[in-house]
Amino acid sequence: xxxxxxxxSWVQTVAQTGWLYASVSILHYLTFFWCVGxxxxxxLRVLGVAARGRTASELAEVLFPWAWTGFGLAILSxxxxxxxxAGDWAPDRVFHVKLLVILLAVVATVLVQVGVPxxxxxxxxxxxxxxxxxxxxxxWIGAILSASEIPALEGLG
Amino acid sequence: xxxxxxxxxRWLESTWWGTDVRTTIWGYPFIQLIHxxxxxxxxxxxFALDLRLLGLGKKRQTAAQLRNALFAWxxxxxxxxxxxxxxxxxxxxxxxxxxxxxxxxxxxxVPAALAWHIFVxxxxxxxxxxxxxxxxxxxxxxTEVVLWLCVITAAVEIPNY
Numbered sequence: 102x103x104x105x106x107x108x109x110s111w112v113q114t115v116a117q118t119g120w121l122y123a124s125v126s127i128l129h130y131l132t133f134f135w136c137v138g139x140x141x142x143x144x145l146r147v148l149g150v151a152a153r154g155r156t157a158s159e160l161a162e163v164l165f166p167w168a169w170t171g172f173g174l175a176i177l178s179x180x181x182x183x184x185x186x187a188g189d190w191a192p193d194r195v196f197h198v199k200l201l202v203i204l205l206a207v208v209a210t211v212l213v214q215v216g217v218p219x220x221x222x223x224x225x226x227x228x229x230x231x232x233x234x235x236x237x238x239x240x241w242i243g244a245i246l247s248a249s250e251i252p253a254l255e256g257l258g
Numbered sequence: 259x260x261x262x263x264x265x266x267x268r269w270l271e272s273t274w275w276g277t278d279v280r281t282t283i284w285g286y287p288f289i290q291l292i293h294x295x296x297x298x299x300x301x302x303x304x305f306a307l308d309l310r311l312l313g314l315g316k317k318r319q320t321a322a323q324l325r326n327a328l329f330a331w332x333x334x335x336x337x338x339x340x341x342x343x344x345x346x347x348x349x350x351x352x353x354x355x356x357x358x359x360x361x362x363x364x365x366x367x368v369p370a371a372l373a374w375h376i377f378v379x380x381x382x383x384x385x386x387x388x389x390x391x392x393x394x395x396x397x398x399x400x401t402e403v404v405l406w407l408c409v410i411t412a413a414v415e416i417p418n419y
Contacts, residue, residue, distance in 0.1 A: 138306075
């Protein structure tokens, strides 16, 4: 199955056209920085250490649309890069860890997004809010770390 | 001039931090993590302001308000980027200084983008007083996005040289 994906014509085009592959790669970096950065600022605001001049809801309203746009494009560009070498990426354990951590990070981020309007309603930020925000932040850092570990441990990417 | 740079690069490679990053299994990924985490904060906050100046996204906050809200963590992100970048550079400095993509990145695009960013961040206070931003602000925001895209492009090309 993965070999079939790798061999399909549109994937081959991306893999073999230098500027196209580079563009996909650039898009992946750009969008994940953008996504993680937006979410990080919101998490830091919930934790009470960033942008204290504005409420978490105000920041979330501006930043979450960008976070999810970036996330969607990061998934798309990531999938394209994966597809060009699917046979090597698919069985890789560190890559599996990366995907799992991203999934957990998304869950935590959704919890933050759902929680922010409620948390803003109370006079002080509830402890559970800070825990969820901290977990979200740590998981996204974990996602970046697992991505960095793949070339170091497996020689891929 | 070049031999001074080369001597500096060789010295950096010989330091304890340069050696650790280069030789230990954990060194490079962790330092790359620092560089990328900083970049997430730095570029994330840069683009949030640029997109607001471009007139995209929610307008309840003015660009000036957003600029102020994100200012501290924007520059904290930058410090983290520089720290990570310096450590990465130290690990194999002598090869980096010969790499054309790296030279374009650090020698041209980063200084240009950084200078432009400082200018935009300063002007955003004036441009961003009203919910709608003037055309010059939109152009400035777009230019910043393009410049940082050039930095990322140069960075992505480094392994190819």
